[in-house]
Amino acid sequence: MSWVLLRGLTREARHWNGLPQQLASAGEAVIALDLPGNGVYCGLRSPATVRAMTAFARAQLQRQGCEPPYRLLGMSLGGMVATDWAQQFPGEVAALVLINTSMRPFSSITERLRPGNWPTLLRLAARWNDARYSERVIHALTCERRETLEQDLTAWDQIRSSAPVAAGNAWRQLWAAAQFTAAPGRPTCPTLLLSSEADRLVSPCCSKRLAQAWQVSHQQHPWAGHDLPHDDADWVCQTLADWR
Numbered sequence: 001m002s003w004v005l006l007r008g009l010t011r012e013a014r015h016w017n018g019l020p021q022q023l024a025s026a027g028e029a030v031i032a033l034d035l036p037g038n039g040v041y042c043g044l045r046s047p048a049t050v051r052a053m054t055a056f057a058r059a060q061l062q063r064q065g066c067e068p069p070y071r072l073l074g075m076s077l078g079g080m081v082a083t084d085w086a087q088q089f090p091g092e093v094a095a096l097v098l099i100n101t102s103m104r105p106f107s108s109i110t111e112r113l114r115p116g117n118w119p120t121l122l123r124l125a126a127r128w129n130d131a132r133y134s135e136r137v138i139h140a141l142t143c144e145r146r147e148t149l150e151q152d153l154t155a156w157d158q159i160r161s162s163a164p165v166a167a168g169n170a171w172r173q174l175w176a177a178a179q180f181t182a183a184p185g186r187p188t189c190p191t192l193l194l195s196s197e198a199d200r201l202v203s204p205c206c207s208k209r210l211a212q213a214w215q216v217s218h219q220q221h222p223w224a225g226h227d228l229p230h231d232d233a234d235w236v237c238q239t240l241a242d243w244r
Contacts, residue, residue, distance in 0.1 A: 001071060001094060002029040006057065008076030009173050010165045013158070019229045022237050031066060033057050035081065037169035044168035050077075050180040054084045068092035073227065073240075075099040076202070084226060086187040096191040097240065098200055100226050103205035104181040106213055111203040112178075128167045131160045140242060144198050144225035145232070164183070173208030186214035192225045192243050193217065194236065196224040217243060221236075 003023055007015055013032035020030045036056050037046030047053055061070070071094055074082030079101025086093040102112040113121075124137050135156040139149060173184035197220055198203035204220060219239050224231035 001069060002031050002066060004057075004061065004070045004072050005030065005032040006035070006072065006074040006078030007032075007038070008078050009177060010038060010170050012040070012042075012159065012163060014159050015230075017230055019233045019236060022233055023111075023240075026237065026241065031061070031064070033060055035078070035173070037173060038165055038180050039163050042163040042165060042169075046172040046176070048172045048175050048179075050080045050084050050176050051088075053077075053081045053176065054088065057081060057090070058085065059191075067092035071095040071097070073099070073205070074101065076101055076226070077177045079103075080177060080182075083182055083187065084180070084190075086189055087183040087185065088234075090188045093187070093189045095244075096187050096189050097129040097194065097243075098207070099194045099228050099236070100196055100202055100204075100207065101193075101210075102202050103210070106182070106209045107203070107206040109178070111206050114201060114203060117201060125167070125170070128170065131157050135160065141201050142225050142227040143230050144223060145230065146197075175239070186216070191216040194219055194221070194228060194239065196221045196225050196226060196228045196231070199226045201226040219243075236243065 012034045020032050023030045034041050035053050036044040069092055073080040079098035080103055086096045127133050135153050193207045193211040195204040229236055
């Protein structure tokens with residue numbers, strides 16, 4: 001049974017860094033998907049709804065001949081897609097893991113996107129085509145592990161140059177995330193919430209409240225930022241292994 005990985009806003013499969021390889025080295029089958037407008041699909045127009053992103057992701061697996069059930073691991077916007085998938089098509093999802101995600105009706109807009117970051121994000125939008133500036137700002141907002149900063153920026157610059165995300169697609173993805181509302185019922189599959197105590201972008205209370213509402217497991221990393229797989233992929237893999 002495959003782990004299907006879904007990244008967040010404007011990010012693609014290569015931004016998982018070493019996580020897919022670590023899962024695979026533990027004997028897991030791993031498929032990292034790109035959402036429309038990102039990665040191999042950077043030339044496509046991003047949908048303005050999570051529901052359309054879910055349909056796109058499901059169609060990718062069908063084209064690849066990968067049959068359900070799947071274990072979905074989604075981060076941030078990818079977590080919303082994974083949640084929508086599990087709620088719409090419960091027979092296709094055997095397990096659901098959500099990393100630093102948030103959604104209505106469980107969290108407010110100021111929890112889902114911390115207000116202190118709004119001016120920074122507006123400046124980021126204004127300079128979106130300045131790759132080095134944009135990636136450095138994203139790193140500062142999402143990562144707490146800084147010793148690999150220059151290596152990360154070099155890798156991220158290369159990703160952006162080979163598969164640039166258009167500004168319009170970034171806005172549509174942000175709109176889709178802001179508008180997403182989970183269905184009333186909790187997912188029927190085993191579900192795990194992972195959050196980061198030092199998340200600068202999304203309040204960790206979003207994952208805590210979601211876990212409480214659904215009565216599912218929740219583990220919080222003590223120092224990582226929003227991009228938990230970047231900051232401590234070992235912890236993510238070990239937590240998944242312990243949970244299963």
